[in-house]
Amino acid sequence: EKVELGTFMEETIAAFNQSYDREFILKVESEPFIVLTDAVKFKQLLYILLDNARKYSSDRIEIIAKMDETAMVQIRDYGDGIPKESLPYVFDRFYRVDKARARETGGFGLGLSLAAHLAELLKLKLEIESIEQLGTTVSVIFSSDFNVPEIKSKQEGS
Ligand code: ATP
Numbered sequence: 001e002k003v004e005l006g007t008f009m010e011e012t013i014a015a016f017n018q019s020y021d022r023e024f025i026l027k028v029e030s031e032p033f034i035v036l037t038d039a040v041k042f043k044q045l046l047y048i049l050l051d052n053a054r055k056y057s058s059d060r061i062e063i064i065a066k067m068d069e070t071a072m073v074q075i076r077d078y079g080d081g082i083p084k085e086s087l088p089y090v091f092d093r094f095y096r097v098d099k100a101r102a103r104e105t106g107g108f109g110l111g112l113s114l115a116a117h118l119a120e121l122l123k124l125k126l127e128i129e130s131i132e133q134l135g136t137t138v139s140v141i142f143s144s145d146f147n148v149p150e151i152k153s154k155q156e157g158s
Contacts, residue, residue, distance in 0.1 A: 002034050003042070009065045009073065012046055022054060022061065029066040035147045037122055045118040046073070048111045049138050053077035055105045057135060070151060071142040082130040090128065091116045123147060 006028040013026040053061045057079020064074045082090060082097055089095045096109040119126045123146040130136040144151040 001036070001039060003037055003039050004032050005035050005065050005067075005071055005073070006030070006032055008039065008042075009063065012043060012050075013063055016050055016054075020054060024050065024061050024063060026063045026065070029064055031067075033067045033071065033148075034150075035071050035142050036149070037124075037142075037147055041118050041122055042124075045115050045122070045124070045140065046075075048115045048118075049075045049140070052111060053079070053136070053138075055107070056080045067148075067151075070144040071148050073140045074137055075140075076135065076137040078135040081132040081134050081136055082128075083132045087128065087130060091126075 009026055009028065013024050016022075016024045050061070050063075053075050054077075057077035059078040062074075062076040064076070066072060066074075080097075086095075086097045090097070091112050092109075093113040094109040095113075096107070116126060118124075119140070123143045125139075125141040125143070127139040127141065128136065129139075142148050144155070
């Protein structure tokens, strides 16, 4: 289905701002644009990533929606970060970075494996960048072939 990404993100982030006493700051860095996706599954995916940003940080959380080469949403926190050696495993089922920290926040280590599964269904690419003690940025990247076909046709025309 067709989703205008900026409006969709505004609604999603408003829900988070109402539910938690935390600052979720959305920046929409493009003119309105349409992506093709399954809105329910896409929202589930965003909820997992936003909830992780909230659980593993105590500062503001920044969300950027933009359209350059393709459409993307980035979720940035300034929290615990993930050690380099753990990064390859965070999408694995039941993986959690460290037991002590994991106990405090609860959870089973399933969120990101579900996120990866949803991303595959939706033909989205997930990229995670993180520096321990500084924070984490997760990028959700739309496929220009599948989710934003007008970009593809523009490129072919030029
Ligand atoms: P669940 O999602 O089952 O409630 P979880 O948050 O532990 O539990 P995942 O979402 O799969 O599970 O995350 C796996 C691990 O990756 C987490 O335990 C945490 O150590 C690390 N992690 C995920 N997102 C972040 C983040 N934004 N900042 C720091 N660490 C993170």
